[in-house]
Amino acid sequence: DAGVTQSPTHLIKTRGQQVTLRCSPKSGHDTVSWYQQALGQGPQFIFQYYEEEERQRGNFPDRFSGHQFPNYSSELNVNALLLGDSALYLCASSRLRTDTQYFGPGTRLTVL
Amino acid sequence: DAKTTQPNSMESNEEEPVHLPCNHSTISGTDYIHWYRQLPSQGPEYVIHGLTSNVNNRMASLAIAEDRKSSTLILHRATLRDAAVYYCILRPMNDYKLSFGAGTTVTVRA
Numbered sequence: 001d002a003g004v005t006q007s008p009t010h011l012i013k014t015r016g017q018q019v020t021l022r023c024s025p026k027s028g029h030d031t032v033s034w035y036q037q038a039l040g041q042g043p044q045f046i047f048q049y050y051e052e053e054e055r056q057r058g059n060f061p062d063r064f065s066g067h068q069f070p071n072y073s074s075e076l077n078v079n080a081l082l083l084g085d086s087a088l089y090l091c092a093s094s095r096l097r098t099d100t101q102y103f104g105p106g107t108r109l110t111v112l
Numbered sequence: 113d114a115k116t117t118q119p120n121s122m123e124s125n126e127e128e129p130v131h132l133p134c135n136h137s138t139i140s141g142t143d144y145i146h147w148y149r150q151l152p153s154q155g156p157e158y159v160i161h162g163l164t165s166n167v168n169n170r171m172a173s174l175a176i177a178e179d180r181k182s183s184t185l186i187l188h189r190a191t192l193r194d195a196a197v198y199y200c201i202l203r204p205m206n207d208y209k210l211s212f213g214a215g216t217t218v219t220v221r222a
Contacts, residue, residue, distance in 0.1 A: 004155075033210075035210075035212075041214065042197075042213055042214055042215055043212045044212070045209035045210065048209065056208045056209055058209060090156070092155070092156075099144065099146070099161055099203070100158045100161075101158065101210060102158070103156045104155050105153075106155050
């Protein structure tokens, strides 16, 4: 049983560009959450998707947007990249009304 | 979000128990106590969670104080693989997100 997968593993962009990160949830999971983890800090919640709708959002600007597809996979889009967007982006999946979130290995984004 | 306080770091010897404290004096009655850990170069991993009663699973035990203002994660026999950052998180019943703090960095000595 494959766990949560994310692509790409690493990504380098320049300021002002746009980026799309992808996540496939664990089999049987219908809910996907995205987190940003800066170096040396704990992950920070960006948003969560369920039934292709954004269900909850953290304190992130509108430059951060997402999408969930009918097969429950998800994308995170970041526009107008800033140097401060450099971080590890983590995807977590879960089943509705369960407590456990399963995290993927993350995508390391570097903005130059 | 209710706040948790954890020590920055702890050291342990291999095959000895590890007791990781977490203070959460502003916890509300519907806040669940979750523990996750993050091994180097990996995403966080669920360890255990509870509401009021002590909990045990194959990875660890969670001891919750009677007033729920503190809890302790217990690793019964530390191995080198248990070296990680451990996060204590309060999750309100109807809240979907996990609010991570800085966590406790656990080092296990061989």
